Amino acid sequence: xxxxxxxxxxxxxxxxxxxxxxxxxxxxxxxxxxxxxxxxxxxxxxxxxxxxxxxxxxxxxxxxxxxxxxxxxxxxxxxxxxxxxxxxxxxxxxxxxxxxxxxxxxxxxxxxxxxxxxxxxxxxxxxxxxxxxxxxxxxxxxxxxxxxxxxxxxxxxxxxxxxxxxxxxxxxxxxxxxxxxxxxxxxxxxxxxxxxxxxxxxxxxxxxxxxxxxxxxxxxxxxxxxxxxxxxxxxxxxxxxxxxxxxxxxxxxxxxxxxxxxxxxxxxxxxxxxxxxxxxxxxxxxxxxxxxxxxxxxxxxxxxxxxxxxxxxxxxxxxxxxxxxxxxxxxxxxxxxxxxxxxxxxxxxxxxxxxxxxxxxxxxxxxxxxxxxxxxxx
Amino acid sequence: xxxxxxxxxxxxxxxxxxxxxxxxxxxxxxxxxxxxxxxxxxxxxxxxxxxxxxxxxxxxxxxxxxxxxxxxxxxxxxxxxxxxxxxxxxxxxxxxxx
Numbered sequence: 001x002x003x004x005x006x007x008x009x010x011x012x013x014x015x016x017x018x019x020x021x022x023x024x025x026x027x028x029x030x031x032x033x034x035x036x037x038x039x040x041x042x043x044x045x046x047x048x049x050x051x052x053x054x055x056x057x058x059x060x061x062x063x064x065x066x067x068x069x070x071x072x073x074x075x076x077x078x079x080x081x082x083x084x085x086x087x088x089x090x091x092x093x094x095x096x097x098x099x100x101x102x103x104x105x106x107x108x109x110x111x112x113x114x115x116x117x118x119x120x121x122x123x124x125x126x127x128x129x130x131x132x133x134x135x136x137x138x139x140x141x142x143x144x145x146x147x148x149x150x151x152x153x154x155x156x157x158x159x160x161x162x163x164x165x166x167x168x169x170x171x172x173x174x175x176x177x178x179x180x181x182x183x184x185x186x187x188x189x190x191x192x193x194x195x196x197x198x199x200x201x202x203x204x205x206x207x208x209x210x211x212x213x214x215x216x217x218x219x220x221x222x223x224x225x226x227x228x229x230x231x232x233x234x235x236x237x238x239x240x241x242x243x244x245x246x247x248x249x250x251x252x253x254x255x256x257x258x259x260x261x262x263x264x265x266x267x268x269x270x271x272x273x274x275x276x277x278x279x280x281x282x283x284x285x286x287x288x289x290x291x292x293x294x295x296x297x298x299x300x301x302x303x304x305x306x307x308x309x310x311x312x313x314x315x316x317x318x319x320x321x322x323x324x325x326x327x328x329x330x331x332x333x334x335x336x337x338x339x340x341x342x343x344x345x346x347x348x349x350x351x352x353x354x355x356x357x358x359x360x361x362x363x364x365x366x367x368x369x370x371x372x373x374x375x376x377x378x
Numbered sequence: 379x380x381x382x383x384x385x386x387x388x389x390x391x392x393x394x395x396x397x398x399x400x401x402x403x404x405x406x407x408x409x410x411x412x413x414x415x416x417x418x419x420x421x422x423x424x425x426x427x428x429x430x431x432x433x434x435x436x437x438x439x440x441x442x443x444x445x446x447x448x449x450x451x452x453x454x455x456x457x458x459x460x461x462x463x464x465x466x467x468x469x470x471x472x473x474x475x476x
Binding site: 009012013016017020050053054056057058059060061062065067072073074095097101109110112114116118119129131162163165166167168169170171172173175194196222226227230231234235241242295298299302303305306309313323324325326327328329330331332337338339340 | 380381382384385388389392393395396399400402403406407410413414416417418419420421422423424425426427428429430431432433434436438439440441442443445460461462464465466
C-alpha cells in the first residue's frame with residue numbers, strides 16, 4: 001500500500017514540477033479556469049438561494065388574486081366582482097387589494113403604494129419600507145410629501161419603517177390608509193386594483209378559478225401555485241443574461257478541451273519521449289498527465305467555489321449588482337440565506353473537473369504509445 | 379518540502395474551508411428561520427404576491443401579476459429595454475383561456 005502511495009506521490013511531485021516549469025502558461029490557465037468556475041458557481045448559488053427564499057416567503061401569499069382585463073390590460077375591478085366571487089362555493093374570503101405605483105421625481109425612484117387592512121397605519125400616516133427610508137433619508141416621525149393626482153401636495157407622516165430584514169419583500173412599499181390612498185390617486189370608490197381570494201380547501205383552488213372565469217369572462221385569476229412557479233422560473237437558464245453567462249462558460253470549457261485534445265506541444269512530446277526512453281511505462285506517463293490535469297482542475301474548482309460562496313453570501317453578489325439594479329434607483333439591499341444545493345455542486349464538479357482531466361490524458365496516451373526515439377526527434 | 383506535500387496541503391485546506399462553508403450554510407439556514415417566518419407573515423398580512431427584487435419596471439417588480447405579454451405591453455413592437463427584463467421570464471401558465 002505504502003509503495004503504491006509513494007509511487008503516486010513521486011509522480012505527483014514530478015507532475016507539479018513539470019507544471020512549474022511552464023509557470024506563466026499554467027498560472028494563467030488556472031486563473032481563467034478559476035474565474036469560469038467562480039462565475040458559474042456564483043450564478044448557481046445566487047439562483048438557488050433566491051428560489052429557496054422566494055418559496056418560503058411566498059408560501060403565505062394569497063390563494064388566488066383575481067384581476068380584471070380590459071383590452072388585454074389589467075384594469076380596476078369593481079366591488080361587485082368580489083360579491084360574485086364570494087358567492088362561489090368554497091371561497092371563504094374575498095379582500096379587495098388597493099395598490100399601485102408612485103414615481104418620486106425628487107429621487108427618480110418608483111414606490112409600490114398600497115393599503116393594509118391589518119396592522120395598517122392610521123389616517124394621514126404611512127409605514128414605509130427600508131429602501132424608501134434609505135433613498136429619502138427618512139425615519140419614524142418624519143413627514144413625506146407626495147404629489148396628488150390634481151397636483152396638490154399631500155403630507156403624510158412616517159409612522160414606522162419596516163425592518164431591514166424585510167427588504168426582500170417590502171423594500172419599496174409605502175403603506176397608507178385607504179382614505180389617503182383614494183384621495184392621493186383619485187381612486188374610484190367601490191373599485192379595487194385586484195381581489196385577494198381565500199379558498200377553504202387548497203385542492204379546490206383550480207376549480208374555483210375555473211368557476212370565476214366562467215362567471216366573469218373578463219376576470220383573470222392568478223393562483224398561488226402560479227405565483228410560486230413564477231419565482232421558480234425566474235432566472236431561468238433560457239433567460240437572456242443567464243444563457244449568455246452559461247454560453248460563455250461553456251465556450252471557455254470547449255476552448256480548454258480543444259487546446260488539450262488537439263495535441264501536445266513539441267516540448268511536451270519531447271518530455272514524454274525522454275521519460276519513455278529512461279524507462280517510464282505508458283501507464284506512468286498517463287498517471288503523470290492525470291496528476292497534471294487534477295492539480296489544475298481541482299485547484300480551480302475549490303478556489304472558484306469558495307470564492308463564489310463568499311461573493312454571493314458575504315458580499316451580496318456585488319458583481320451581479322449592475323445587472324440586477326438595471327435602471328432602478330431604489331434597489332433592495334438584502335443578504336441571501338446561504339442555501340446550497342449539493343446536487344448542483346456535484347454537477348458542477350463533474351462538468352468542470354472530470355472533462356478537463358480526461359482531455360489531458362487522451363493526447364498524452366497517443367504521444368506515449370509512439371516510439372520514444374520518434375517522439376524525441378519530432 | 380516536496381511539491382506534492384504543498385499541493386495536498388492546499389487541497390486539504392480547500393476541502394476544510396469548503397466543508398466549513400457548508401456548515402456555515404446549515405447554521406445560517408437555521409438562524410434565518412425566524413426572519414423568513416416574519417417575512418412570510420408580512421406577505422400574508424399585506425397579501426403580497428411578489429418579492430421586491432427589481433423596481434425599475436412594473437412587470438419586473440410584480441412579475442407574478444404582470445400582463446401576459448409583459449415585454450410588449452406598451453405597444454406591439456416595444457422591445458424590452460430594462461436590463462432586469464432579461465432576467466425575469468415572462469409569465470407562462472394562466473387560467474384566463476377558455
